[in-house]
Amino acid sequence: MWIRRDIIAIIESPLNWYGGKGSNSQRKVLNSILDKIEKSQKRVMVDVFGGSGIVALNCIQEIIVYNDKFEGLYHFFKVLRDRSTNEDLIRRLQLTPYCQQEYIYCRNEWKNQTDPVEKARCFYVATLQSYNALGSMNAKKTWRRSKNPNDCRRGMSQNVSAWLNKIDEVIPDIIEKLRTFQITNDDALDCIDYWDSSDTVFYVDPPYVMNTRGSKNMYEIEYSDTEHSNLINKLIHVKGSAIVSGYDSQLYEPLLQMPWEKEIISSVTKMAGAKRIKINKGEEIIWYKF
Numbered sequence: 277m278w279i280r281r282d283i284i285a286i287i288e289s290p291l292n293w294y295g296g297k298g299s300n301s302q303r304k305v306l307n308s309i310l311d312k313i314e315k316s317q318k319r320v321m322v323d324v325f326g327g328s329g330i331v332a333l334n335c336i337q338e339i340i341v342y343n344d345k346f347e348g349l350y351h352f353f354k355v356l357r358d359r360s361t362n363e364d365l366i367r368r369l370q371l372t373p374y375c376q377q378e379y380i381y382c383r384n385e386w387k388n389q390t391d392p393v394e395k396a397r398c399f400y401v402a403t404l405q406s407y408n409a410l411g412s413m414n415a416k417k418t419w420r421r422s423k424n425p426n427d428c429r430r431g432m433s434q435n436v437s438a439w440l441n442k443i444d445e446v447i448p449d450i451i452e453k454l455r456t457f458q459i460t461n462d463d464a465l466d467c468i469d470y471w472d473s474s475d476t477v478f479y480v481d482p483p484y485v486m487n488t489r490g491s492k493n494m495y496e497i498e499y500s501d502t503e504h505s506n507l508i509n510k511l512i513h514v515k516g517s518a519i520v521s522g523y524d525s526q527l528y529e530p531l532l533q534m535p536w537e538k539e540i541i542s543s544v545t546k547m548a549g550a551k552r553i554k555i556n557k558g559e560e561i562i563w564y565k566f
């Protein structure tokens with residue numbers, strides 16, 4: 277059955293994430309990925325580089341696997357899916373101030389927390405209250421603040437509004453869906469090895485190849501050119517279906533052979549800063565095989 281994605285509401289993720297497919301500027305890309313996952317007609321969906329979880333959250337397969345090697349993400353989703361911890365996490369987030377000192381404390385200390393809920397809380401503050409709320413963990417990026425009265429939402433600064441909306445609306449909305457997930461913290465290649473079968477569709481969205489992007493130091497866990505090549509070599513042999521997204525790169529040339537197909541999603545645009553100038557970003561490519 278063909279689904280008109282443009283008229284279906286997307287389930288939001290509690291996280292924004294660098295390179296994530298949850299922003300408005302990435303909606304065309306997200307719709308195309310979700311359509312291909314559905315067209316594969318597979319019953320097991322594995323989001324190998326899960327990030328914000330936006331793709332997994334909008335899938336309808338019976339078996340959904342969210343994987344990310346970054347401990348902060350994996351831990352946050354684990355605490356959120358578990359009934360014994362999620363209410364406590366939401367309550368603590370509701371009591372957390374939107375505050376620069378709190379942000380600095382959380383960014384410096386989240387890894388050292390021994391209480392799982394406090395660790396998830398600190399990780400979330402360090403991500404959502406960060407510059408652009410993208411959780412880059414880049415020490416040069418600072419607390420997200422706004423002094424522009426034209427950027428207000430719901431009668432308050434837009435960054436505070438977005439923070440409250442995520443805690444009060446988005447997080448509670450996804451918990452039931454999240455409880456159906458299997459969550460893993462594996463390296464991508466191990467993840468693919470384990471879950472590969474003729475019933476599986478993989479969604480593969482690694483960090484962009486380094487020489488195709490402007491910002492170099494965005495993730496805690498980066499991906500070298502050798503890792504990209506090993507990933508592609510693994511993918512051309514999988515039994516299941518696979519959908520890969522990224523910017524065009526020579527490293528991805530093996531995906532130009534049959535049965536792989538390539539789709540270019542053009543005109544990804546982004547609003548730039550307070551001046552609201554539209555800038556064209558690189559074209560997003562989707563390589564896929566059913």
Ligand SMILES: C[S@@+](CC[C@H](N)C(=O)[O-])C[C@H]1O[C@@H](n2cnc3c(N)ncnc32)[C@H](O)[C@@H]1O
Nearest residue numbers: 295296297325326327328345346463464481483
């Ligand atoms: C481009 S982001 C994924 C964005 C995600 N698709 C979304 O829409 O939010 C890439 C992710 O890969 C993760 N990652 C990096 N190296 C990895 C590895 N070797 N295995 C699994 N995940 C890895 C990073 O932690 C990061 O969250």
